[in-house]
Amino acid sequence: MSSDLAAPASVSRWRRGFAWVTGLVVALLLAGVVSFYASSSPDGLEWVAGQTGFEGAAAEHAALGYSPVADYQVAGLTDARLSGGLAGVIGTLLVLAVGMGLMWLLARRRNPLENS
C-alpha cells in the first residue's frame, strides 16, 4: 500500500480471497440454514425402490450406530433446525479441510519441470 507498485498485488490478492470467502459463506448458509427447508420427500432412487418393490432391501446404516452427525443431525440436540444446521456446517467445514488438504498436497507435488 505504501508504493504504487505494491497496490495491484494487494488488490488482486484481496479480490481472490474475497471470492473464496464469499463462496464459503454461501456454502455455510446453504448447509447451515437453507437445508432446514429442503424437501424431505424420498429422493429419486428411494422413490423408485418403493415403486418397484426393492425398498426393503436397504440395510440399516452402520454409521447410525457410531456417528454423532448421522442422518445430518447432531446427536443430543433436540431442536431440529439447530441440530441439522450444525451438522451441515460441520460437514461443510470437514469436507473443506480434507478437500483443501488433498488438493494442496497434489498441487505441491507437481513436477516443477512441467510448471507453466
Add this chain to the structure above:
Amino acid sequence: MHVPDGFLNLPTSAATGVVAAVGVGLALRGARRELNERTAPLAGLVAAFIFATQMLNFPVAAGTSGHLLGGALAAVLVGPWTATLCITVVLIAQAFLFADGGITALGTNVVLMALVGVWVGWGVFTLLRKVLPKKLVSVPIAAAVAGFVSVPTAALTFAVLFAIGGTVPVPATTVAIAMGSVHLLIGIGEALITAAVVSAVLAVRPDLVFGARSLNRITPLEIKESVPA
C-alpha cells in the same frame, strides 16, 4: 441417488469398488496436471459447496425429491480429474459420518456420481463447447446441458448394476424406466443450479473456471505480484 447397503449383492459391490479405486487412483495422478497453488483452494471449496448443496433436496414430481449431483458443475469449475476427487471426498464423508450412502455401496456411489456423473458431464460439456460459439456465454449453457444429461445417465448406470447384481428380482426394464424418468426431472434442477453457479463464478472470477480457460488465453500476461524467493 446415494445407494444404501443391501441394494446390490457383494460381488457387484466389490466390482464397483475396484472400478472406483482405479478411477480415483487415475484421478490422483490426473488432478496434479489440473491443480496449482492458485486453484487448489478453489477445488477444496468446490467439494465443500457440493456437500452443502447435496443437503438441499428440491421437490420434483408427486412426492419425490432430488438434489444436485454436482459432477458436471465440479468438472467445469476445476477440471474433470480434480472434480472426480472433489465428489469422492464428499461421498466418503457422507458414507462414514452422515449415514448417507452405504459403506459397502461406497464404490457404487463413487462410480455413479464421481465417475459417471463427472465424466459424462465433462464429455457433453467438451462436445458442446466445440459446437457452440467461442464466447463466454456458451460456457454456462454447455455446463447446464452437461449437468442435465449426467443425472439420468448415472441413474441408468444404477439400473444396469441392479440388473446385474440387484438383491431383489425386479425386471430390469421396470427399474430402468422408473430411474430414467424421475431422474430426467431431477436433471432439470441439476441444469438450472449448474448454470447459475457457473455463471456466478464466471461473473466474479472467469480466470478460475477450468472449462473457460481457452477463452482466457488471449489475455495478455501481466505481473500481478512478486513471488518471494
